[in-house]
Amino acid sequence: MAKLIKIFLFFSFYSFAVWADGLYHKNSLIGGRASGMGGAYKAISDDASGAFYNPAGLVYSDGDSISGSANSYVSTKSTYKETIGNRDWERETDNLLPNFFGATKKFGKYTFGFSYVITDYMKENQNQVFQNLDELADPIDLFAFNLQSEDATYLIGPSLAMELSENLTFGVSLFYHRRVFRRSQSQLIQFGDGSDYSSYQNLSKRERGFHLRTGLLYSLEKHAFALTLSKAVMQTAIADSQANTKERNSSATDFGRRADVDRPKYPYEIGLGYAYFASPYLLVSADFDYYLHSEENRRNMWNAAVGAEYFLNSTYALRTGFYTNNTNSRKPSEIADEIPVEYMNMYGLTAGIGIHSKSSTISLGVNYGFGSGDARIYSSENSASTETKRFERQILGFLIAADYGF
Amino acid sequence: MSKYIIVFTFFFCSQVQASVYFIKSAKVDLLSAAEKGSDVVATLERDTEVKELDVDRTWVKVESDGKAGWVSKIFLSKKKSMGTSQSLLDTDEDLSSSARKRASALTSAGAARGLRAGSDQLYQEDGEENLAALKIMESWKVDDEVGLEFLMNPQGEL
Amino acid sequence: MKWLLLLLMMSQAFASHQQYRKRISQMKVEYDEADVLAEIKFGRELAAKILGKYQLLSDQKLQQYVSTLGAGLAQMIGRPELDYHFAVIVDDDINAYAGPGGYIFITSGAIALMKNEAQLIGVLAHEIAHVNKRSVVKKLKIRGDDDSLAAGLGVLIGGATASYRKALESALDKAFDLLFEEGISMKEELLADYLALLTLQAQGLNWQSYIDYLANMDKAIAKGQGEVVQKTHPPTSERIDSLNRHVKSWDESPKEVNQTRFKKYGKVN
Missing domain, CATH: 2.30.30.40 (SH3 Domains)
Incomplete structure (x- = not known):
């Protein structure tokens, strides 16, 4: 009986909200060169993508430029162990999306930028049918499940960078932030005894606000040091949900509607970066980020990244990097039982190639992310147990980017 | 200290x-x-x-x-030279083929001169451009060694 | 005081960081073979256009004299990747034109004004200096094709297209204007004069004679022989003043002008 209830509640109203709900800060690597280097780019930051990593670096961009488009194809596979009866549950998504577009222009001592960044994107489409779940105490003939969801966070806005002195530059980017989340799911369960249960749920969230990113860059011969500070503040956030449920023991459908304001608090991000320009061929870099969270159930945490770029000749460059993508969720044991939790830190490896010609550069890259952790995927509202299950995730992304100089 | x-x-x-x-x-x-x-x-x-x-x-x-x-x-x-015009010259190149060659940026200076055959019809003999005179002018090119010798030696004769 | 010195020395050390940031791909050569070929191709077109407007002087000996001196000078101070071509064109006006790719024209009027070989060498060196600077090429952004995969894809992604013929025609018109109407920058004209003087000095020739030539040109322009040169060059008095400033620190000018040879070949018939 307990297992049966778990299956129901597995797909309860709140279940998938956790997956992409602002738990991670490094879901999207942008910029051809930066993403090849694990995103360890704060102290480099000398192309259009610098508007995001460290606006101060824009001063060192090579003339006016347009960073064509960076497209990434991302495939994600999450495996929740022994969740449907004894079976693992796998979720796969794949996305193809442009995640960065930017331009820079120099005016004397100032450099202007304008960019569009997708910092987070998730799209999911699931159609699953399980049949003849006989191992249950209360057998189920058919369990059909359908889920569509999309969650995108966009930033768009200008940047300004300037030299403060021969060795020190400062930059600021002010983005308009917009997030749109939509999810609809439906389920049908036909029991062995002839009864059935069905539900339809629809949730949409929209938030708008501003996202400020500032930075300093200090250069000393072959070394560069970066300090960045970022903060997003939401002006409005609306969540709207509807649910229709036909319970097993009833022939009527219940309808429920809820709307609330759910303004999330984004953390203060403090960043440090270092780059060593060893030679015209070799460059190594490292970044460290610290996030100060003030939302309930989130914790202060850090991320780190290291990267390297090596030019084989004046045309081809190889890049590689490693980064952490830690969760800002508290551990399941630290969160009230009613709330579902996913707790997993992820790691990523990147590799890329840059092909340089007179006025343009093409970058190709691959990003492999992985992690394993614990998930409490159903709340304790209707369950006696608050068991956590192991789960794993692997993400594989491909990136293509183009930069044009004038 | x-x-x-x-x-x-x-x-x-x-x-x-x-x-x-x-x-x-x-x-x-x-x-x-x-x-x-x-x-x-x-x-x-x-x-x-x-x-x-x-x-x-x-x-x-x-x-x-x-x-x-x-x-x-x-x-x-401050920099080395790019090499002489001879290094740009590939006299073996078949100039008669009219197909536009995009194989390599290093086609020859000679081909550049003779590119009329293959290039878009840029030249118009309508009095605006005098190709015959251009050819004559190009035929007056003096050997590098001869020219240098003449310049260095004020007593030199043509 | 000690700290000030320290700070000064430290700022010296720190000033160089920008050079380290540059990656090897950014250390491009100013121009490559493809650019040179594009320049030559364009230069021929322009030369043909100039010869559509002006006639070649029929004095073969004079043409050979100018071409031979020019070839020697090209070896001395010219770009080795180019073949320089010289021609005297029929025009009473006093002028010389330096087209891209090394196509150099001198008017018969200019030759007639010259008194010796040093002056001719000076003028030829001035024109070669213009070709070396590639200013017409740079102003018109004449570049070689970038055949690489990256550029091709870049065009695809960037959606850039070029209508070659239209671009060429308008470039030719613009180049013609630059040579005959607007002029390259005045600063560059003065620099070319200076290089002409340096060339003469390096040859042990009478560089003062070049300045005298400019003075004679000034008089001739006053008489109406400088329609184009007035439009495209700084006032001759300014050119002379600029050169006089340069030579203030120089030793006295040698006297050699290669007069004999000039008398033999350099007279306009």
Whole structure:
């Protein structure tokens, strides 16, 4: 009986909200060169993508430029162990999306930028049918499940960078932030005894606000040091949900509607970066980020990244990097039982190639992310147990980017 | 004291850069004094790397391969040359084929001249452009050696 | 005081960081073979256009004299990747034109004004200096094709297209204007004069004679022989003043002008 209830509640109203709900800060690597280097780019930051990593670096961009488009194809596979009866549950998504577009222009001592960044994107489409779940105490003939969801966070806005002195530059980017989340799911369960249960749920969230990113860059011969500070503040956030449920023991459908304001608090991000320009061929870099969270159930945490770029000749460059993508969720044991939790830190490896010609550069890259952790995927509202299950995730992304100089 | 040493090291590291030049002209005489007419110490060829030793207004004293002497600064360049027009010339190239060749950027100077056959019909013989005269002008090209000899030797005859 | 010195020395050391940031791909050569070929191709077109407007002087000996001196000078101070071509064109006006790719024209009026070989060498050197600077090429952004995969894809992504013929025609018109109407920058004209003087000095020739030539040109322009040169060059008095400033520190000018040879070949018939 307990297992049966778990299956129901597995797909309860709140279940998938956790997956992409602002738990991670490094879901999207942008910029051809930066993403090849694990995103360890704060102290480099000398192309259009610098508007995001460290606006101060824009001063060192090579003339006016347009960073064509960076497209990434991302495939994600999450495996929740022994969740449907004894079976693992796998979720796969794949996305193809442009995640960065930017331009820079120099005016004397100032450099202007304008960019569009997708910092987070998730799209999911699931159609699953399980049949003849006989191992249950209360057998189920058919369990059909359908889920569509999309969650995108966009930033768009200008940047300004300037030299403060021969060795020190400062930059600021002010983005308009917009997030749109939509999810609809439906389920049908036909029991062995002839009864059935069905539900339809629809949730949409929209938030708008501003996202400020500032930075300093200090250069000393072959070394560069970066300090960045970022903060997003939401002006409005609306969540709207509807649910229709036909319970097993009833022939009527219940309808429920809820709307609330759910303004999330984004953390203060403090960043440090270092780059060593060893030679015209070799460059190594490292970044460290610290996030100060003030939302309930989130914790202060850090991320780190290291990267390297090596030019084989004046045309081809190889890049590689490693980064952490830690969760800002508290551990399941630290969160009230009613709330579902996913707790997993992820790691990523990147590799890329840059092909340089007179006025343009093409970058190709691959990003492999992985992690394993614990998930409490159903709340304790209707369950006696608050068991956590192991789960794993692997993400594989491909990136293509183009930069044009004038 | 140690911090002074560190700073001095920084200072000198960034300053120590002996000026290196390359000979720009086909042939140049290294002179014993900053004046044309003084003794010739050595003759240097194009793209020879030299190190600057001294400067006197428009003359530079340089050192190459153990020999030192003066040259006019007009003969020095910070970079090596791209090679002569001969290196751009690929006389074996089949100029008769009219297909536009995009295989390599290194088509020949000769082909550039004869590209009329293959290129878009850019030339219009409508009096606006005189190709016959251009061909004549190009036929007047004098041999490099002959020209240099003539220039260097005021007594030279055509 | 000690700290000030320290700070000064430290700022010296720190000033160089920008050079380290540059990657090897950014250390491009100013121009490559493809650019040179594009320049030559364009230069021929322009030369043909100039010869559509002006006639070649029929004096073969004079043409050979100019071409031979020019070839020698090209070896001395010219870009080795180019073949320089010289021609005297029929025009009473005093002028010389330096087209891209090394196509150099001198008017018969200019030759007639010259008194010796040193002056001719000076003028030829001035024109070669213009070709070396590639200013017409740079102003018109004449570049070689970038055949690489990256550029091709870049065009695809960037959606850039070029209508070659239209671009060429308008470039030719613009180049013609630059040579005959607007002029390259005045600063560059003065620099070319200076290089002409340096060339003469390096040759042990009478560089003062070039300045005298400019003075004679000034008089001739006053008489109406300088329609184009007035439009495209700084006032001759300014050119002379600029050169006089340069030579203030120089030793006295040699006297050699290669008069004999000039008398034989350099007279306009």
